[in-house]
Amino acid sequence: MTGTPHTVKSRLTALRTSFWPVPAACAAGAILLAIGLSVLELRVGLPFGNVLPSGLAGARSLLSSIITAMISFTALVFSITVVALQLASSQYSPRVLRTFLQDRVTQFALGTFLATALFAMVVLAALPDLSSARLPELSLAVAMILVLVSSGLFLYYLHHITSIMRVSHIVAAIGAQTRRSIDEHVPRTSAQExxxxxxxxxxxxxxxxxxxxxxxxxxxxxxxxxxxxxxxxxxxxxxxxxxxxxxxxxxxxxxxxxxxxxxxxxxxxxxxxxxxxxxxxxxxxxxxxxxxxxxxxxxxxxxxxxxxxxxxxxxxxxxxxxxxxxxxxxxxxxxxxxxxxxxxxxxxxxxxxxxxxxxxxxxxxxxxxxxxxxxxxxxxxxxxxxxxxxxxxxxxxx
Structure with missing residues (x-):
């Protein structure tokens, strides 16, 4: 089909420059981590008691709040990114949109927020039904750490997105990308063919x-x-x-x-x-x-x-x-x-x-x-x- 990469190199390039691989990898990693920690704590019984002392109801409330907050963060970052793309397209050129979509900070920000929400969902699903049962307290601690990381990344994302929207950054990014293409495909040589x-x-x-x-x-x-x-x-x-x-x-x-x-x-x-x-x-x-x-x-x-x-x-x-x-x-x-x-x-x-x-x-x-x-x-x-x-x-x- 026209527009679909055919060569192995073009497929790898399309994958490397696509927007979705980084968020998808973060989400998959979070799910696997949550499942692994839950299984270890509930079945193996790792010695991490009293890391977050709370009952079953408190754990459910904590995880539910994390899920709600992270979904809101994800929607907000997505909205800001769309607005940035629209402004760049109208003010500079539609051809610079790829520069924004390839931005790793935006990809990691969305990936981290998705990973935190999915991690909390899996841990919430793994909570025991009985209040007397052992809680996956290490998983709860990891969920809190992910929330703190997400909060810091959100602040940095706001700073970063306002920086890369400036024309000097856009022009410099285009220049750096083109210089790499020149070095790869127009080699320095003095021999005349x-x-x-x-x-x-x-x-x-x-x-x-x-x-x-x-x-x-x-x-x-x-x-x-x-x-x-x-x-x-x-x-x-x-x-x-x-x-x-x-x-x-x-x-x-x-x-x-x-x-x-x-x-x-x-x-x-x-x-x-x-x-x-x-x-x-x-x-x-x-x-x-x-x-x-x-x-x-x-x-x-x-x-x-x-x-x-x-x-x-x-x-x-x-x-x-x-x-x-x-x-x-x-x-x-x-x-x-x-x-x-x-x-x-x-x-x-x-x-x-x-x-x-x-x-x-x-x-x-x-x-x-x-x-x-x-x-x-x-x-x-x-x-x-x-x-x-x-x-x-x-x-x-x-």
Whole structure:
């Protein structure tokens, strides 16, 4: 189905960046802990008597109060998070919502509140019916500790959510995420790749449906090409949108005889199509987010030049890193040098088009923005490799 990750890497990335795993793990851990403590105390009889001296009625009242309070805490945190997402979406860009959803403090806050409520529920269910029976006093003590932890975490959450909603924090988070993508997918190297010339394609694998190219599993394609004595060339770059039936991967012969038919389903599965862009191989997504923030800040409705300048400054740092790195095609070869996979990453010119051209058009009536963009290009000119200079000079001297 379109939008569902196919490759193992994209599945792991989707799981790691999803909102639900941390709260779910906290909830499951709380249930297991409550069951384990209750069984140990009621059946094994651990020596923890008089930790919380109270009768059966007091224990039931305590646990019921904890459950009620934690459910209220959870609803309040969820409401605050939704409001924060709405404000960020309307004021900055809908594409920054992923930054909030990936925030670990929010995830742990919700997870802790859920864990406390579920822990109390399990302990309440495990209470004996007879008032003379031994109470799970260690479990009651742990429930109280979880309440104290939840209270402190709630206060910290209120401070944290107001901090990460500030534009400087959002811009810095986008920059940090994009720098990780640059270091992983645009390596520092001084070796220039030779021009790759593949023979004419013998067949074409088309896209199964519409979507954005999210991840290209080069290793899977290489193994498949090796098994079928062919080479693959991935046509779109990460971040490109493809429609159903559009050429996705071309198949090339590597030997004199034509290669056997390749399993198209496996080829398609190596190119993940998603419903939205995300950081990873799509280095340009960071520039798109920063440009969106700058353009929205420069709109007549907001007219916030300072925010636009902050976004341009972050993009400047990213462009400076990329200007000193060669834009190599992604190639996978056998030990004997036989080319198996060829893919084209995003170009430096495409990054400039988003970070410079789009923002310049939005800020054409803002002298501060125009001067800053010219200064950014002038600085890039001093550090850029020769292959990037034409793209920079064309924008510096329009």
């Amino acid at each position: 030779t021009t790759v010339r593949l023979p004419p394609p013998v067949s074409v694998v088309t896209a199964p449906g519409p979507g954005l190219v999210d991840d290209i599993d080069l290793g899977s394609l290489a193994r498949l090409a090796r098994a079928h004595a062919c080479a693959f060339s991935v046509l779109p770059t990460p971040g490109d949108f493809v429609v159903a039936g559009q050429p996705l991967v071309t198949v090339h012969a590597t030997e004199a005889a034509p290669p056997p038919p390749v399993p198209e389903a496996r080829v398609r599965a190596a190119v993940t199509l998603a419903v939205e862009r995300q950081a990873g191989q799509d280095v340009g997504f960071g520039f798109r987010q920063l440009a969106d923030i700058a353009e929205r800040a420069l709109s007549p409705g907001l007219n916030d030049t300072t925010t636009a300048i902050r976004a341009i400054q972050e993009a400047h740092d990213l462009l400076r890193r990329l200007a000193a790195r060669l834009q190599h095609p992604w190639l996978v070869r056998d030990d004997d040098g036989t080319l198996r996979v060829h893919a084209t990453p995003q170009s430096f010119d495409s990054f400039l088009a988003v970070a410079i051209d789009d923002v310049r058009r939005a800020g054409r009536d803002q002298p501060r923005v125009a001067r800053l963009l010219d200064a950014v290009l002038a600085d890039l000119r001093t550090v850029a490799l020769p292959e990037h200079l034409p793209d920079i000079l064309r924008r510096l001297n329009p």
